[in-house]
Amino acid sequence: MFPSTVRQSIARLPRRPSLAIIDDYLNTSESHFAHIPTSSLQVTTFNDIITPINETETARLVERLKPFEAISTMRERTAFPGSLLRSLPNLKLLLATGTQFETFDLVAARELGIAVVAAPGLGRTDKLNDIDSRPNIKKGGVHPTTQHAWALIMALSRNVAADDAVLKTGTGWQTELAIGLTGLTIGIVGLGRLGAAVARIGHLAWGMKVLCWSENLTQEKANRMAVEAGLPPDTFHAVSKEHLFRNSDVVSLHYVLSDRSRGIVGANELQQMKSSAMLINTSRGPLIDQAALLDSLERGAIGGAALDVFEIEPLPMYSPWRRTNYWGRDGRSRLITTPHMGYMDERLVNAWYAETAENVDRWLEGKEVLHRIA
Structure with missing residues (x-):
């Protein structure tokens, strides 16, 4: 169980919360969030990336992400160290994909009351879309x-x-x-x-x-x-x-x-x-x-x-x-x-976004999110 203050922060959403989908180079996420009414959620997709290699670029990244209550990420294209998380006062839900989170400060997320969830690549549990369950990518032969x-x-x-x-x-x-x-x-x-x-x-x-x-x-x-x-x-x-x-x-x-x-x-x-x-x-x-x-x-x-x-x-x-x-x-x-295509498999990436969308649905409905890691 997670602290009641964290659960309450998830439940007390603004009337129209906002979601940033970042680092989606190929706009793969679009179809997975199309069923959510715009009256329920403001979705902004960023197909480019801001790499915080210096103070100027770090400030740009903070400025981009600061307004959002939820952020959907793609693997570790953007790192979320404690310094960045502390600069995002509106953030309540961080949606990660994949199985490695070395660049995510999960300790800081817990301290700040930010829920962090994963997407293991198995597809939605409620079967809302046509994406079937996938083999477990933790088994290297199918990765x-x-x-x-x-x-x-x-x-x-x-x-x-x-x-x-x-x-x-x-x-x-x-x-x-x-x-x-x-x-x-x-x-x-x-x-x-x-x-x-x-x-x-x-x-x-x-x-x-x-x-x-x-x-x-x-x-x-x-x-x-x-x-x-x-x-x-x-x-x-x-x-x-x-x-x-x-x-x-x-x-x-x-x-x-x-x-x-x-x-x-x-x-x-x-x-x-x-x-x-x-x-x-x-x-x-x-x-x-x-x-x-x-x-x-x-x-x-x-x-x-x-x-x-x-x-x-x-x-x-x-x-x-x-x-x-x-x-x-x-x-x-x-x-x-090649441009980091090792994990950019059509079925896998779509399964990640399907799982991410399911968690957004649950978040909007005040339900417990799935695959929580912080």
């Missing part, structure tokens, strides 16, 4: 990021982006030989549910050897993760960080970002990689030292990289990662970039 990681690995190893570009521009035919994955070694940095799912596919599909490392990983835990993935207990090999980077043909990151893990892949790790190795990041941009990776790719020190995540998102137009007709030429490594 769309697992698919995206392999899409990037395959696109990089098979030269998909480079060959597509020369065909469409009429500047060539085949760019270079593809890399076969059969029998190669994949290194998994972070053997959680997603890392295990990615490793499982590589092992079953192409007989890849699996090396794993994380700060506290033991062989016993690696064996347990293999068994949970339906594989023999000795399939995943727990090794040192240096051993993984020196011996892997593909290195895929699946690590949770924290102060300790920031920059976990730096110049030293990149220097240890094979000259033909590929680095894949579908986790968080700051896990990799961006300057060190840029230097490594500029020199052609590794085979290539595929990045779905970046230190600043959306990626600024001036970012060196945006350069065209540059990567993979004149001795530089190949590079594939």
